[in-house]
Amino acid sequence: MTINELQNYKHMKITLNNRQEELKYIDSITVQQLIDKMNFTFKFLVTKVNGELVKKEERNLVFVQEGDDVAIIHLISGG
Amino acid sequence: MTFEEIKKRLSRKVVGIAGAGGLGSNCAVALARVGTGKLIIADFDVVSESNLNRQYFFYRQIGQKKVVALKENILAINPAIEVEAYDVKLGSDSIIKYFAGCDVIVEAFDRADMKQMIMEAVIGELPDKTLVTGIGLAGTGDSNSIRVRKEGNLYICGDEVSEVSEDDPPLAPRVGIVANMQANTVLEILLDKDNDNQ
DSSP: OOHHHHHHOOOEEEEETTEEEEETTOSOEEHHHHHHHTTOOOSEEEEEETTEEEOGGGTTTOEEOTTOEEEEEEEOOOO | OOHHHHHHHHTTOEEEEEOOSHHHHHHHHHHHHTTOSEEEEEEOOBOOGGGGGTSSOOGGGTTSBHHHHHHHHHHHHOTTSEEEEEEOOOOHHHHHHHHTTOSEEEEOOSSHHHHHHHHHHHHHHOTTSEEEEEOOOOSSSOGGGOEEEEETTEEEEEOSSOOOBTTBOOOHHHHHHHHHHHHHHHHHHHHHHHHHHO
């Protein structure tokens, strides 16, 4: 990648768990890739994009877009 | 609002409680004490001696179905409460079946996979329904880490980090804090919704 290409490369700004995140040099990412990238290692997660549930089996199919509001909630045992 | 006014408003409300262990039994009792009209409670388990370090049951109830014992305890505190008790292991479909008519649903499971299941079922199938979950309550001390966080129609009560393990057991004080925080969140929602309607 040339300097020029790098400078023109898109970054993606999203809201993740109510915090602003800028994903460098990424213009397309699935929910599952975002989980991996942000190091959510808990086994049980619930994911939402713009308030809509993304079921666990859909995480490889749903893309996060610029400006999206993403929630990744991790579940731990105890009750 | 006076207690009489609060009771009057709550008397028309229905709260679903998914699980009758540490979170569910304590949350149900708190809601019953303040006069919540109807509680729908579902659990498949039986009271055991190891439950008594945190769950709202008595030694003499060991061996009884939890929903039967809990209904008995609720009515012993407040006979005016209507209790629907279901001895059933909940799944995505039965959650919708039992709790679709509730004003608010309380998640009170112990296992993380069950918490995921009810959250996906309610957010996916009943997106307008409010769900109050309990996440992170193991061990002792560190009360200030326990709080409530809102994520759309989902309220998360707990510290969100302390997982139950051999060295971090669930015990009455912290489980009780989270269970009562769930009950308090339910009251906030029920009394606030009424304000909006009037």
